[in-house]
Amino acid sequence: MIKVGIIGAGRIGRVHSESISKYVKGAEIKAISDIRVTDELQQWAKEIGIPNVYDDYQKILQDPEIDAVLVCSSTNTHAPISIEAARAGKHIFCEKPIDANVERIQEVLKEVEKAGVKFQVGFNRRFDHNFKAIKQRVVAGDIGEPHLIRVTSRDPAVPPIEYVKVSGGMFFDMTIHDFDMIRYLSGSEVTEVYAAGGVLVDPAIGEAGDIDTAVITLKLANGAIGVIDNSRKAVYGYDQRAEVFGSKGAVQTRNDTDSTAVYSSEAGVISEKPKYFFLERYMQSFADEMACFVDSVVNNKPTLVNGNDGLQPVLIALAAKKSLNEGRPVKLSEIA
Amino acid sequence: MIKVGIIGAGRIGRVHSESISKYVKGAEIKAISDIRVTDELQQWAKEIGIPNVYDDYQKILQDPEIDAVLVCSSTNTHAPISIEAARAGKHIFCEKPIDANVERIQEVLKEVEKAGVKFQVGFNRRFDHNFKAIKQRVVAGDIGEPHLIRVTSRDPAVPPIEYVKVSGGMFFDMTIHDFDMIRYLSGSEVTEVYAAGGVLVDPAIGEAGDIDTAVITLKLANGAIGVIDNSRKAVYGYDQRAEVFGSKGAVQTRNDTDSTAVYSSEAGVISEKPKYFFLERYMQSFADEMACFVDSVVNNKPTLVNGNDGLQPVLIALAAKKSLNEGRPVKLSEIA
């Protein structure tokens, strides 16, 4: 049984906390920290059985009983806190992205390696039942050599413009998951990126310097070609599908729905819309990535989403951004 | 190349005529007869290339060049015309039902046997791509021993009450196809029938002495159980599905649609309704049953829907009617 500290009590920090307390055998949460400790947070922590709530994450890092920390604070603090945690000898689960700056990521990875602690990045979709089912077919050889990898990833609603302004742009706040998915499903590294994108959903997004619609083509080291299509707004809900096509076959997934009910009426044959957004669709994957992280720590296994898995999607996102700006394909070797 | 005469130029007579002239190699239509020869009929016959239009089917039976006839006249004439045709040495395709009277059917079958002519009954659904696909799995042994056979058969709209009054009732005008389908898919004979039914769609049907909704359970000689559900009105269209379940697996079919398009909007995920009615759904099967009949004649093969296949569903329908009236299961041995 390991003891865990959660740094950051925002939405994702709480999702992970509830996962651990409900589903993850082998771990208990000793403390959570947040820069703003409210009564509501105290109450919530008590209900799910977290004994300590701090306003300073240093108390977590300094607690010798705590084996592992979850870095769920704001993105710009992921790198420095991870470095401190590594130096404190804590195993680290770090939310994505580690950072938008490649050098800072590399510094984190160096410190992690030096400290010999576990490090897992929060690409939870790898733990989704649908994407795992694709991966299993690929690994089992049922697809043969992968030739084409397609990811459709569309959000149900535009984020607040204030968020768009600071997120680093769509490639960093949204497509980063899809970049990871292309690597995960193909089992290969991205070598070149071409991004076509535009502002088709909301002009305010364009005014904020970002795009809301894109098609990104990715060349992979194994010769396969990946393609992602993104939109910040699908009126029918969160559209999350993927397909791998290869020499022996193809495997694809549909969206999840709340039920399988199909209603036939004069108006047509109506199925349910996809589960609304990431909390509905990916809740089980959040629990499963926690269980996996705890298992890595407890049983001294490599994590399933390691430091390089945190780095590569950032490199791809930087290449995609450069490609969009310059209107040409960009090699990853131009970035790193 | 055989020569065919069509007796009866109503809807189904014309469907078969067009099938033969367009799709069936090895047959040409020499003549069509109808008790009412209109200008419109003459014009239609000319367009599809039928050289002779008669107001008396005897001219067809007496034409020594004609090898085979299609009996597409009104139901009460099926038996007498088939008998005359057999005596004239013509191969016979007879629309379903042969007759509602068991003895008259048996007389037809006797004459057919005596004359040594081919005889095929118009259970076209056996030629439908979906039901054939089920049958192939059954015959291939993929289902193992059949245990359950389910047929869903619902019409899109109530027929005219005048039709209901003379059709012999729902079991004869509609379920008769499903009774045949149970035999066809199971490869076994029905031994006992229990029918539960009611008037749920339209009281006028009840006033005409018929029902519009039913569930019929059928015990089969091989131990399997069949079940049919019927409605005279499915607001979403013609619902035609089947399933065979057995010791090694199950096979089931969905409805056909005009396209595979799926539309996702805020209102839901909308597929197409089933093809509207039997002409839309079963058109290809009408052509295929003709091709099969012609093949039987040309190559001297047994027909795929023989005299007994015409008789049995009538026996089952009579048993179903008796079961409904008497509120108890009825053995086929009580009927024949």
Add this chain to the structure above:
Amino acid sequence: MIKVGIIGAGRIGRVHSESISKYVKGAEIKAISDIRVTDELQQWAKEIGIPNVYDDYQKILQDPEIDAVLVCSSTNTHAPISIEAARAGKHIFCEKPIDANVERIQEVLKEVEKAGVKFQVGFNRRFDHNFKAIKQRVVAGDIGEPHLIRVTSRDPAVPPIEYVKVSGGMFFDMTIHDFDMIRYLSGSEVTEVYAAGGVLVDPAIGEAGDIDTAVITLKLANGAIGVIDNSRKAVYGYDQRAEVFGSKGAVQTRNDTDSTAVYSSEAGVISEKPKYFFLERYMQSFADEMACFVDSVVNNKPTLVNGNDGLQPVLIALAAKKSLNEGRPVKLSEIA
């Protein structure tokens, strides 16, 4: 926050315990009892946070702090323990069936009424996402008047013959859920039952005096017709589907699967089999029925599966058994 005692620590008692401790806000388990208290049970109870483990359920009934009990002991004890619990003023969640004897059930219901305690029966499938989705369409009026209700319910594997001998037969150990489902989905009472069944899966089941395959037709008070098909062995897994068809449309559900992945290869287009069995398929429904029961107690609401809901399926099962034995439809008025 209410306090709960669990009587019976077998499989279903543990399922409910874990549901309450993980998912149900507003309830905590104070004690669990079982006639055999093993080290393993003690360990399990400790892990999920149950402070007391008794070998005598009386300690639970006598504990004034305990508000509600879950009767998860062997079927023959459901009725007497429920009666004792009611007399002790405890709210009761009772596993199905309450009893196979109608008079004993009625005695339970009388005591429950007298005590004024909540009483919920464990028909968990009413809480399944798919069946709830059907129910919602029915309640919303989207189906119009229900005409046909179909339930397919097939187990993945034959139970041990020892179980078959004592379970009361397939209608009691398996179809009882489907009888409840017909009532739930139709919103109407069953008035007459006709059961056709046989031994097609395993002769040993027949030797034990039971059947393994059945089609049951149910006439409902509102004129609709229900039909259930059962098999004790579907080689492809747990087949749990339903459909309600009515004057305005139809709604049907498919099986749940572990993922939506579809694999296309030279061999065909392959989807996943249904979730294997009831624990896999219905786990969430077990949690949801618990949450609903606790909500009824805490907020003094009627339970969603009440005493009569526990009684009626038993009456239907008895009628079905009589129908099968006597080869005729049996009215429920012949039973009660």
Add this chain to the structure above:
Amino acid sequence: MIKVGIIGAGRIGRVHSESISKYVKGAEIKAISDIRVTDELQQWAKEIGIPNVYDDYQKILQDPEIDAVLVCSSTNTHAPISIEAARAGKHIFCEKPIDANVERIQEVLKEVEKAGVKFQVGFNRRFDHNFKAIKQRVVAGDIGEPHLIRVTSRDPAVPPIEYVKVSGGMFFDMTIHDFDMIRYLSGSEVTEVYAAGGVLVDPAIGEAGDIDTAVITLKLANGAIGVIDNSRKAVYGYDQRAEVFGSKGAVQTRNDTDSTAVYSSEAGVISEKPKYFFLERYMQSFADEMACFVDSVVNNKPTLVNGNDGLQPVLIALAAKKSLNEGRPVKLSEIA
């Protein structure tokens, strides 16, 4: 009733001949020409009722009774024969592509315009039931503004290498249909193309100077982005799907299959593979494009696939080829 001459009696010439003779009211075939008139051709022509078979297409062009011609000869003759036909005052249905040379296409279009004859290009997929269903949703406004258009187009088998060497390459012999589809579904012109491709299926294709796998991104004048994925070999069959996504929703199509049968066994839940290849999948669309062409001639309507519709996909294919060669996006304005 118009009279038609067919120039070229290869596979596609015969497909169109049979379509006209079986399905198209308002047209009859007076003659067919081919440079090689075999006995087999004579026999086939007789069977489907074509009275004249010539070895010289000039006899067709010179026949004053013939209103319209179908140019189904080898690709390099499409342009010169179309020009001659226009000068002879014949309406023209020309197989795709008109030519691989832009100037020659423009010359054809000029002659057609001068002659005032109808001109339709053989992009039959516009007449496919699935793609038409997408188009109807787009035209009805159900999609809102189109944002993303996706086409998946994969052949079931590699063509003969001899064909690859002369076809002009995959973009001309295969993707050309998809380029047309992007224009058709989006209702907008392509302005820029980026092609990523490789030789992943068969090295012999690479040795012949072609590719067998590609992802092509297309920028459209209305701001939408199109994306096509191609493979010359999908082991599971002919994969032909499309999707249009926009501000109000999305519509997508699946593949067609021979039946809807789904087989559930211990091995999984198995559906049918897509219809094998273009003759199986698109047969009805070939008939419908003929009916549409005849309707244009008979009723003096614009054709649904006009000269510019023949030109644009060639421009796009040239841009795609240039993009692949130069590793950069190419504007159509660089080509024309």
